[in-house]
Amino acid sequence: MDANSLQFQVDCVGELQLPPQAASQLDHDPRALERAVAGDGKAFAELMAPHLDRAFRLATRVTRDRALAEDAVQEAMVIVHRDLRSFRPGTSVRAFLCGTTLRVASTLARSARRRTARELVTAQPHAFADPESATQARELEAALAEALAALPDRRREAVLLRLDADLSHAEIAAIIGTTEAAVRQLVYEGQKTLRTALASRLEAR
Amino acid sequence: MSSQRTASHGAQEDGLSRLFEHSAGRLDAQARDRLLETAQEADLLAVFADSAAQLDDVTRARLERNARQLGAAQRRRRWLLRGAAALAASVLAVLAVRAGWQADQLVITATSRADARRIAVPAAAPQAMPAASATDRAVVTSVAEAAAAAESAATGAALGLVALHGEEDQALDGLELLEL
Numbered sequence: 001m002d003a004n005s006l007q008f009q010v011d012c013v014g015e016l017q018l019p020p021q022a023a024s025q026l027d028h029d030p031r032a033l034e035r036a037v038a039g040d041g042k043a044f045a046e047l048m049a050p051h052l053d054r055a056f057r058l059a060t061r062v063t064r065d066r067a068l069a070e071d072a073v074q075e076a077m078v079i080v081h082r083d084l085r086s087f088r089p090g091t092s093v094r095a096f097l098c099g100t101t102l103r104v105a106s107t108l109a110r111s112a113r114r115r116t117a118r119e120l121v122t123a124q125p126h127a128f129a130d131p132e133s134a135t136q137a138r139e140l141e142a143a144l145a146e147a148l149a150a151l152p153d154r155r156r157e158a159v160l161l162r163l164d165a166d167l168s169h170a171e172i173a174a175i176i177g178t179t180e181a182a183v184r185q186l187v188y189e190g191q192k193t194l195r196t197a198l199a200s201r202l203e204a205r
Numbered sequence: 206m207s208s209q210r211t212a213s214h215g216a217q218e219d220g221l222s223r224l225f226e227h228s229a230g231r232l233d234a235q236a237r238d239r240l241l242e243t244a245q246e247a248d249l250l251a252v253f254a255d256s257a258a259q260l261d262d263v264t265r266a267r268l269e270r271n272a273r274q275l276g277a278a279q280r281r282r283r284w285l286l287r288g289a290a291a292l293a294a295s296v297l298a299v300l301a302v303r304a305g306w307q308a309d310q311l312v313i314t315a316t317s318r319a320d321a322r323r324i325a326v327p328a329a330a331p332q333a334m335p336a337a338s339a340t341d342r343a344v345v346t347s348v349a350e351a352a353a354a355a356e357s358a359a360t361g362a363a364l365g366l367v368a369l370h371g372e373e374d375q376a377l378d379g380l381e382l383l384e385l
Contacts, residue, residue, distance in 0.1 A: 060230025
């Protein structure tokens with residue numbers, strides 16, 4: 001990623017106006033946030049730790065490459081850290097991290113697609129006990145990737161933030177820059193398309 | 206949205222959620238540890254993400270302390286920094302040089318040519334391989350090139366930096382080759 005694209009992402013994140021969460025629903029310890037803003041690295045790691053799995057899952061879905069996904073989450077954390085001072089109390093840390101991860105991962109994935117096909121490695125979702133399970137998982141992952149790739153960009157982003165990052169419609173609306181009602185429609189239409197494309201696999205479960 | 210449509214929507218999401226869950230990329234323990242280490246040092250990473258940033262004395266002292274600790278832990282003359290965490294690798298490269306590590310070679314693997322360049326150019330490469338052009342000293346694309354670059358670096362500098370673009374197995378092979 002060059003300096004310009006990184007700056008673009010930083011600018012995008014700076015514009016995020018995520019909705020506040022109720023105190024009882026906060027996904028982080030406000031004291032850890034205060035310490036992180038004050039420069040405590042361990043506190044920042046505490047803030048990030050509960051959300052790494054979702055961020056990595058999202059990045060893996062977008063990049064289809066574990067190494068690239070790890071890079072994306074890492075760079076997203078650096079950007080989040082840089083913008084921590086503008087983080088409003090009560091905002092979801094997961095939404096902040098996952099919104100940033102989606103943008104970084106999308107940029108890295110676009111760069112990767114421009115390179116040779118050899119560099120695109122299918123993600124390995126699990127460690128499987130038997131080859132048949134591994135094959136089925138790879139087929140499912142490939143079918144999902146194909147179905148997702150066929151969705152329009154915003155619809156795909158909305159679905160991924162919903163199903164992989166597990167964000168609320170309001171949080172997704174803030175990340176992709178639209179209304180909550182529009183996100184509900186994007187997610188609904190996106191899932192409808194995916195259901196049709198993956199009908200046989202859904203029925204098999 | 207009508208209640209009927211909401212119910213249908215919920216069922217639709219449940220089925221897809223299970224499908225997504227089943228095919229989700231899982232973070233393994235080692236990658237989690239690497240990311241948490243990155244989070245703890247995010248302020249330092251941010252310094253190096255911006256190549257124009259000037260180091261203040263406090264940051265410089267922290268970098269040097271970290272590098273000494275890492276160096277003491279490694280006690281090796283050659284290091285392999287894996288490219289899965291490219292940004293961390295670039296910081297480690299800087300740490301190594303600033304702390305005056307006396308490595309023969311520092312091999313950084315990267316998953317792409319662009320990443321390899323991004324790691325090597327702003328990091329230690331100019332000090333490590335002063336005779337080569339910025340691009341040549343930064344990026345190699347094969348094990349043979351890595352070996353050649355490292356050899357030429359070793360003759361002129363205490364520390365050679367090679368960012369090897371390729372798959373991890375190749376990189377490990379490359380390291381073994383360099384160890385010869």
